[in-house]
Amino acid sequence: MIWAGLAAVLLFVIVLVVFSSREEARRAAWFESARGGLGEGFAAFTPLEGTDRKESRGKLDGREAVFSADKATTEARLQVPLPAGVDRGRVFDLIVRDSGGALETGREDVLAGWDDEHGHIVFRTGCAREAAATVKVLVEESKAFLARLPAILDEHAKNKAESGARTFGDLTGDDGRHKLLGLALSLAPEEWELTRARPELVEWERLPPGDDFAPPCELRVRALAAEAAYQEAEPRQRLVERVADAFVGNLPDGSFEGEHPELHGQDAPALGPFPSSVLVLDHLREVVVREDETERQPYRFIARAVFTPWAVAAVEISAPRDDAQPLLDHVLGGASFEKPKGAP
Numbered sequence: 001m002i003w004a005g006l007a008a009v010l011l012f013v014i015v016l017v018v019f020s021s022r023e024e025a026r027r028a029a030w031f032e033s034a035r036g037g038l039g040e041g042f043a044a045f046t047p048l049e050g051t052d053r054k055e056s057r058g059k060l061d062g063r064e065a066v067f068s069a070d071k072a073t074t075e076a077r078l079q080v081p082l083p084a085g086v087d088r089g090r091v092f093d094l095i096v097r098d099s100g101g102a103l104e105t106g107r108e109d110v111l112a113g114w115d116d117e118h119g120h121i122v123f124r125t126g127c128a129r130e131a132a133a134t135v136k137v138l139v140e141e142s143k144a145f146l147a148r149l150p151a152i153l154d155e156h157a158k159n160k161a162e163s164g165a166r167t168f169g170d171l172t173g174d175d176g177r178h179k180l181l182g183l184a185l186s187l188a189p190e191e192w193e194l195t196r197a198r199p200e201l202v203e204w205e206r207l208p209p210g211d212d213f214a215p216p217c218e219l220r221v222r223a224l225a226a227e228a229a230y231q232e233a234e235p236r237q238r239l240v241e242r243v244a245d246a247f248v249g250n251l252p253d254g255s256f257e258g259e260h261p262e263l264h265g266q267d268a269p270a271l272g273p274f275p276s277s278v279l280v281l282d283h284l285r286e287v288v289v290r291e292d293e294t295e296r297q298p299y300r301f302i303a304r305a306v307f308t309p310w311a312v313a314a315v316e317i318s319a320p321r322d323d324a325q326p327l328l329d330h331v332l333g334g335a336s337f338e339k340p341k342g343a344p
Helices: 002-038 088-097 131-164 233-249 321-333
Strands: 053-060 063-070 075-081 111-115 120-126 192-198 201-206 218-225 266-271 274-290 293-307 311-320
Touching: 002 053, 002 063, 002 131, 053 131, 063 131, 075 131, 088 111, 088 131, 120 131, 233 266, 233 274, 233 293, 233 311, 293 321, 311 321
Parallel strands: none
Antiparallel strands: 053 063, 063 075, 075 120, 111 120, 192 201, 201 218, 218 311, 266 274, 274 293, 293 311
């Protein structure tokens, strides 16, 4: 029995070694074929320090480019600089801020990302078994995308401008109010930029007044279901505590001076005929003060929930500590509610 077991183990090791050897040979041939597809101007593949990738540097249409793939040949990337005259900030907004870091180029299997350190666009796709096919897809799609990029940026800017003219983006009704909440807010597009509009959450960022390193400030409106229990003060207070707890759950370690604070909701003045509750939370936030330099600054998070018979509007602000309350007061000073069509 012992000899049979040892024989089985030995056979397994032999099979594993043979398979590994063949796989290594296949991968080596894949990278060699990829280099051939890229052209004579590309150097031999070398390991990319700190990653499991190998890269080859060369030129495409006279411009520096980097082709890379992970050693298992599952994903390939082509990194190219922006065309002359294309605004780097607009591309950053398109790919990073408004597309979550991955933008479809026009093909579902090719995504465009962003390398902020070098100001390059990074195209990526899954590796085909034939390296030449992978190279061909990335090279052709990168050229087509870069040729369309100015028009893509103009169309994106147009869409954002049209969306910004509607306070809640696609959730803005014909009357200018939030379709689900019946809420109207007066937010100047030159002061607040709409960054997200989903049925459950709308978000804005405050635009800095000409200062690239102005402390960030975010405003959010959540649409929550109305419940009969909210006729009482305590359930209303518990709701803003849950909203604040969700905010705290996304904060990094070291955001508080001392121990984690307890969350206590309180009654707040009614907004029109509708009761409200509020919770104020002070914390620390890492803020960019100048290029490549940050510091922790005092911030304040305020959650103010307004309870209408058809829905709950939870309005949140996160801003420098001295600015948070005045900003929220200003936003809510022009707020009003009307029952939306079709609301229960």
